[in-house]
Amino acid sequence: MAVRQQKEKVGHVLSKYKKDKSALIDVLHDTQSEIGYLPREALDQVSDGLGVPLSRVYSVATFFKAFSLEPRGRHLINVCMGTACHVRGADRVLEKMEKVLKIKKGQNTPDLKFTLETVNCVGACALGPMVIIGEDYHGEMTPEKVSEVLKNYK
Amino acid sequence: MAKIKSPGDLEALRKSIMAKRDPAKPCITICNGTGCQAYGSKGVVAAFQDEVKKRKLGVKVDVKAIGCPGFCERGTLVVIKPEDIFYQRVLPRDVPEILSETIGKGNVINRLLFTDRATNQKVTKENDVPFYKKQMRLIIGNNGLIDPTSIDDYLAIGGYTALAKALKMTPEKIIAEVKKSGLRGRGGAGYPTGSKWESTRRAKGKVKYVICNADEGDPGAFMDRSLVEGNPHSVLEGMIIGAYAIGSHEGYIYIRNEYPLAVRNMGIAIAQAQAAGLLGRNIMGAGFSFKITMKRGGGAFVCGESTALMASLEGRVGEPRAKYIHTSEQGLWGKPSNLNNVETWANVPLIINKGADWYSKIGTKNSKGTKIFALVGNIINTGLVEVPMGTTLREIVFDIGGGIPKGRKFKAVQTGGPSGGMIPEKLLDLPVDFDELTKAGSMMGSGGMIVMDDKTCMVDMARYYTTFLEGESCGKCLPCREGLRQMRYILDGITGGRGKKGDIKLLEELSATLVDASLCQLGSTASNPVMSSIRHFRDEYETHIKDKKCPAGVCKL
Numbered sequence: 001m002a003v004r005q006q007k008e009k010v011g012h013v014l015s016k017y018k019k020d021k022s023a024l025i026d027v028l029h030d031t032q033s034e035i036g037y038l039p040r041e042a043l044d045q046v047s048d049g050l051g052v053p054l055s056r057v058y059s060v061a062t063f064f065k066a067f068s069l070e071p072r073g074r075h076l077i078n079v080c081m082g083t084a085c086h087v088r089g090a091d092r093v094l095e096k097m098e099k100v101l102k103i104k105k106g107q108n109t110p111d112l113k114f115t116l117e118t119v120n121c122v123g124a125c126a127l128g129p130m131v132i133i134g135e136d137y138h139g140e141m142t143p144e145k146v147s148e149v150l151k152n153y154k
Numbered sequence: 155m156a157k158i159k160s161p162g163d164l165e166a167l168r169k170s171i172m173a174k175r176d177p178a179k180p181c182i183t184i185c186n187g188t189g190c191q192a193y194g195s196k197g198v199v200a201a202f203q204d205e206v207k208k209r210k211l212g213v214k215v216d217v218k219a220i221g222c223p224g225f226c227e228r229g230t231l232v233v234i235k236p237e238d239i240f241y242q243r244v245l246p247r248d249v250p251e252i253l254s255e256t257i258g259k260g261n262v263i264n265r266l267l268f269t270d271r272a273t274n275q276k277v278t279k280e281n282d283v284p285f286y287k288k289q290m291r292l293i294i295g296n297n298g299l300i301d302p303t304s305i306d307d308y309l310a311i312g313g314y315t316a317l318a319k320a321l322k323m324t325p326e327k328i329i330a331e332v333k334k335s336g337l338r339g340r341g342g343a344g345y346p347t348g349s350k351w352e353s354t355r356r357a358k359g360k361v362k363y364v365i366c367n368a369d370e371g372d373p374g375a376f377m378d379r380s381l382v383e384g385n386p387h388s389v390l391e392g393m394i395i396g397a398y399a400i401g402s403h404e405g406y407i408y409i410r411n412e413y414p415l416a417v418r419n420m421g422i423a424i425a426q427a428q429a430a431g432l433l434g435r436n437i438m439g440a441g442f443s444f445k446i447t448m449k450r451g452g453g454a455f456v457c458g459e460s461t462a463l464m465a466s467l468e469g470r471v472g473e474p475r476a477k478y479i480h481t482s483e484q485g486l487w488g489k490p491s492n493l494n495n496v497e498t499w500a501n502v503p504l505i506i507n508k509g510a511d512w513y514s515k516i517g518t519k520n521s522k523g524t525k526i527f528a529l530v531g532n533i534i535n536t537g538l539v540e541v542p543m544g545t546t547l548r549e550i551v552f553d554i555g556g557g558i559p560k561g562r563k564f565k566a567v568q569t570g571g572p573s574g575g576m577i578p579e580k581l582l583d584l585p586v587d588f589d590e591l592t593k594a595g596s597m598m599g600s601g602g603m604i605v606m607d608d609k610t611c612m613v614d615m616a617r618y619y620t621t622f623l624e625g626e627s628c629g630k631c632l633p634c635r636e637g638l639r640q641m642r643y644i645l646d647g648i649t650g651g652r653g654k655k656g657d658i659k660l661l662e663e664l665s666a667t668l669v670d671a672s673l674c675q676l677g678s679t680a681s682n683p684v685m686s687s688i689r690h691f692r693d694e695y696e697t698h699i700k701d702k703k704c705p706a707g708v709c710k711l
Contacts, residue, residue: 126189
């Protein structure tokens with residue numbers, strides 16, 4: 001994304017929240033959904049825009065699980081590790097994902113096609129183990145189904 | 155929408171909504187909660203809408219996408235009113251047949267009915283399904299009646315009448331009523347709600363806040379999400395009543411960002427309530443003003459701790475502080491604040507409408523009303539279950555939940571999530587209430603109930619929860635930050651075949667330190683899964699350590 005374009009997007013997000021310092025988390029959420037992650041320049045701009053020290057912006061951006069300071073792949077894979085999924089074998093699904101994609105959780109594939117993450121619960125426990133790719137829910141996952149499901153993403 | 159300026163306006167509006175509706179007109183309700191969306195319910199809703207349009211059936215039948223009624227196991231759920239014909243596992247391809255057969259000719263489609271496992275009989279009506287039959291769905295039952303994005307639907311079922319009633323009462327009278335009802339906080343700790351309101355009302359200061367915790371962080375629990383998604387106005391109504399009683403003019407809803415549908419539906423509800431004059435200045439002409447702001451969380455379990463949640467609302471990292479000063483005196487921005495969980499707020503309109511005497515007849519001596527549980531894990535009927543306090547675990551797991559799938563045996567049930575404990579088979583007849591669960595070494599928690607079969611390793615579960623909590627510890631106090639890490643090392647060792655004599659003792663010592671010295675409840679309850687599993691399944695630990703074997707075959711030793 002061009003630097004100017006990125007700046008405009010963050011500017012637009014900031015204008016929605018005026019100078020409300022307490023809106024920092026909401027601003028970071030919106031910024032991330034616009035850009036895909038939180039680049040250093042965006043954090044600087046948020047810090048200036050809200051009048052919050054960069055140290056605080058950085059601490060919030062790294063404390064909460066929702067935020068990423070690194071670029072993400074085109075498809076975000078979230079393997080649910082909630083308790084209901086755990087007792088139904090989510091660990092084995094994650095292991096298989098890591099093996100097939102040749103990355104560890106929290107990493108991107110080198111071609112930036114996939115990012116592999118885990119999530120603590122999405123509340124679709126009836127269908128566990130659950131894997132969410134982008135906005136698609138893949139329920140009742142097994143290690144055997146992993147390669148098949150991933151093939152659908154270009 | 156015209157503003158509702160008095161209780162009379164509200165009643166007139168309700169009547170005009172009802173007058174436009176024909177109770178005999180068939181209405182197809184489709185669950186479109188997050189659980190059913192994972193089954194593809196959006197496609198079912200679209201198929202009904204398209205097909206009804208194509209066949210020009212709009213005058214004959216209504217189509218309504220509703221929130222989660224609870225029976226997630228059999229989604230996508232479709233109920234046809236007024237007969238309450240219950241169809242399950244419905245797919246878009248079933249839609250034309252439902253319209254021609256059931257709506258057109260009044261025939262029931264056998265294939266889509268639920269089969270009762272016990273009798274092998276087909277069940278036609280929703281309320282006859284065994285999963286629902288033994289429940290008391292005072293709170294979540296309304297999810298099945300309304301489109302959560304329609305304030306008219308909420309008004310039609312008597313929505314905001316409790317608010318109209320409350321605004322005619324004095325704040326003291328409301329607090330007395332809530333105290334008398336025996337309502338205790340549904341977030342987990344079970345603090346009496348009325349007393350909390352009273353402390354905040356009495357606290358010094360002009361500016362006071364009411365807060366709704368909708369940041370359901372317990373993995374495997376989704377009661378609050380379903381209420382916010384399926385009936386957001388009931389939560390708002392409870393908050394407005396609470397704010398009036400406490401003397402607050404500003405409220406916040408701290409909502410979990412991982413719940414996009416809940417965020418969306420609550421946003422719509424707040425805008426509707428503002429437009430209707432149910433939020434804002436001079437609500438229903440009673441001279442009381444109140445506004446609500448929704449803020450998204452960042453995905454931190456520790457924000458279930460009230461002081462951490464408030465720090466996050468202020469735009470800071472979610473670190474708790476010691477609570478020698480109560481949040482009812484100094485909470486958000488140092489002002490008196492009252493925080494309750496989603497389900498607690500949703501109980502308030504019911505108490506005001508039906509009265510404390512009626513409400514306090516439900517439940518046990520010290521735990522009143524109903525509680526919603528997310529029944530998940532190795533269970534036949536996964537879903538949300540609302541039962542009166544005092545119902546036994548056995549009734550929940552076997553009568554409502556249908557027992558354990560694949561012919562396996564029940565081993566344990568975990569209540570209270572990562573802060574709770576594992577309850578073995580011998581305690582299955584325990585009545586579920588705040589005090590009984592605490593006595594058994596677990597806790598009520600917010601309502602997660604994870605059932606485990608005999609293929610589950612209890613040491614692995616203890617390791618799972620400890621790993622989770624280690625990751626979610628905010629790191630502010632040492633006992634929690636380092637204690638959990640050390641406990642996890644030991645559990646990794648035991649489950650990895652490196653267990654040593656003395657490990658159990660060491661876990662017990664670390665646990666005692668966590669309980670005594672942690673800054674907040676995350677730390678002081680964090681060892682519950684480990685301690686309860688040692689208490690009830692000590693032999694499994696010993697087999698791992700001495701024989702280097704995992705009896706359940708889960709751990710790779």
